[in-house]
Amino acid sequence: MRAGVLGKSSIVELLNGYFINTWVFNSDLGRIFSLKEPIANRYKREGKSFDTTNPLAQAIIKGWKTGSKKGSPVDSFVISPEFELMGKQQIHKLERGINRQKYYYKFLKNALTGKEPGLGNIVLSREEPSQIVLDVLKTPVIGYADYTVIVIDTTAFEKGGKLTIEIEIGRADAEGYFYLVDGDDDLPITEFVTKDMVLARAWLEPEEAAQIEYSFARGQIFKFGATGCNYRNEKGTTNAFSVRISVED
Structure with a gap:
């Protein structure tokens, strides 16, 4: 300090x-x-x-x-x-x-x-409504997902707001799947993930960017998971990613 x-x-x-x-x-x-x-x-x-x-x-x-x-x-x-x-x-x-x-x-x-x-836990508030996270995703060796998980705490926004996650992925070979779910729910581990299984989702190839948004009625906890694509990437391959996570009233 x-x-x-x-x-x-x-x-x-x-x-x-x-x-x-x-x-x-x-x-x-x-x-x-x-x-x-x-x-x-x-x-x-x-x-x-x-x-x-x-x-x-x-x-x-x-x-x-x-x-x-x-x-x-x-x-x-x-x-x-x-x-x-x-x-x-x-x-x-x-x-x-x-x-x-x-x-x-x-x-x-x-x-x-x-x-x-x-x-790995992000606490957002009106004093600090935005944070940037840099991390690495991994293509699963076994199964369909090997998540890097970020827990997002928006409980300070008692009357709700709009959660925005701006995602960028690095230049390595691994493609990435990104999912947002309720804090009490598990991230999907099935081969195919449908819209009704998550709150929001994105799929990015290397050096791509995307944005997902979700409006919530009251402050809550979310889970954001990133994993490599199990059927398009070589097992165990990795890639860096960055996310800017923010909330607006």
Whole structure:
């Protein structure tokens, strides 16, 4: 968390009241490949080492691969006393022009209340009605679907609104199926998916874009799933995709 954010007293009070705060360098955990050898040589010179098998280190390493945007750098993790991930915020994911002090305060509060911000769950509100997610879809090796799932929380919009999901898929070989369902429903795992099985859907070939929309009468939870096309792609092939998820009243 950047020093400017820590200038807000409410964030400092929240951190002091509910969190134990520490810094861990990605390079010490082996995240940055080009630094692995220099770090190892430094440890050898100094006669010390960094235990990457301890629960805290393992939780951080797991966090690198969890959520809407994988990889480094990660600015903040929230980890429970049982070393379970509760939230993740990357500095590069912050949009320009937002109030970062308010954003981080909300991030910490959402983590404490179990909303798991940054771990694949998207919480939309009037203060933050739009978020961008980058992830990877996979063509199933067995069965008809192998979903990357994004849970979308629109409960802040009590009187309803229009959910819009703008989808772009990468240039790799895998084509993608994208489905939106109610939060209490399961994503379809049948070979053929009809309109009545989902709230909205899209199919994209590499380097294509599409948009799906769904109007809802009151705030609710949705599931958005992305999977490779099992009968057009080679098994196990992947592709990157990005989605901008937003709600309008």
